[in-house]
Amino acid sequence: MAGAHIDFELDSIDAERRFLRTYLAAAWDRFEASDFFETGWFWRYGQFNEYFGQDGGRVFLVFDGNPEDLIETEEDCWRNFDGLDSWELHRYESSDALRGGGWELDEEYGSVLEEQKARKGEEGGDWQYRLLPLAAQFSLAYLSEFGDTLPAVAEQSEANHTGVGFWSLHHYTMIQCGYDWYDETDSCLKGIKYRLKTLANDFDPETAREEYTRLKAELEAYEEEFEEWLAENPNGDAEDL
Structure with missing residues (x-):
């Protein structure tokens, strides 16, 4: 097993949204049931375009596993996905491969877990390594259920008495988890x-x-x-x- 991330470049924000909702949400179960994926998560970046004057969409898939087998299994889906311009593998064990792609690491790591602990501390890295896959599972379920329709903060109205919005999830999960x-x-x-x-x-x-x-x-x-x-x-x- 090795740590890696795959940098997906998409031609629009709409393509980024569709990639997550129609491809990655369905693929996640395949990943978790496979031998080539130990654990992982994803980041999306299109929402930041307006601040940096960029176009298009971008998704990073971060994982511990067998990168070559994952690519071999999934690349036909990627080739056939309308709006996906390119993908590039960055292995954590190769500092040369980590240069570029907007993701710079100052040394080589044998796994994502090792990298997380180096950045966040022994305890913090372990917790983040375990929390981020849970966040990814939730986010993909949310995007399948709602898309990008919920406001971060909703106004109170006759139709929405308490202003339920995405902010509410923090409140709900804190209670459900005993805080x-x-x-x-x-x-x-x-x-x-x-x-x-x-x-x-x-x-x-x-x-x-x-x-x-x-x-x-x-x-x-x-x-x-x-x-x-x-x-x-x-x-x-x-x-x-």
Whole structure:
């Protein structure tokens, strides 16, 4: 078994969406039932095009397994997929192969697990290695069920009393997995702090500061609205929950 990722270049965002919904969602069961796929996940990048002035779609399939057997089994599907321009294998055990493709590693690794532990620490790497396949399974099920139709944050309305949207999944899974109110707010705060740092990394410090200022202003402005809500709902029993 070896660590690798395959970089898929697609000619449009629509092709990226179809690749995930009609190909990868169906292929995932084949992967997991095969001898050439131990575990893995995927990343998609088309949603970032508007920020970087890029066109087309892009998907990275990251996995531990036998890359050559996976390609041999699946490449006919790839050749016949309308909108898939190219694919390129990058093996983690070969530093030369890892250069380019938007994915740079500073050393060679025998597996994705080894790379994850080197980047995230022994415990963090192990947890991420186990969490990301679960996220991939969910994401493919979500895309098959909803496509890209759910808003990240939905407005409350007569048709959507509590503003159910993609944000709700974080709330649902925290409860289903046994976390309480304070675990959830701590988790949201951690996510905000992490995303601010990635904005600085992906753009620049000023972009991150602007987003921090926006979030701070939103929370400060919410105080008055929250106090009004508490006055109207002194027991916290309201229809918008």
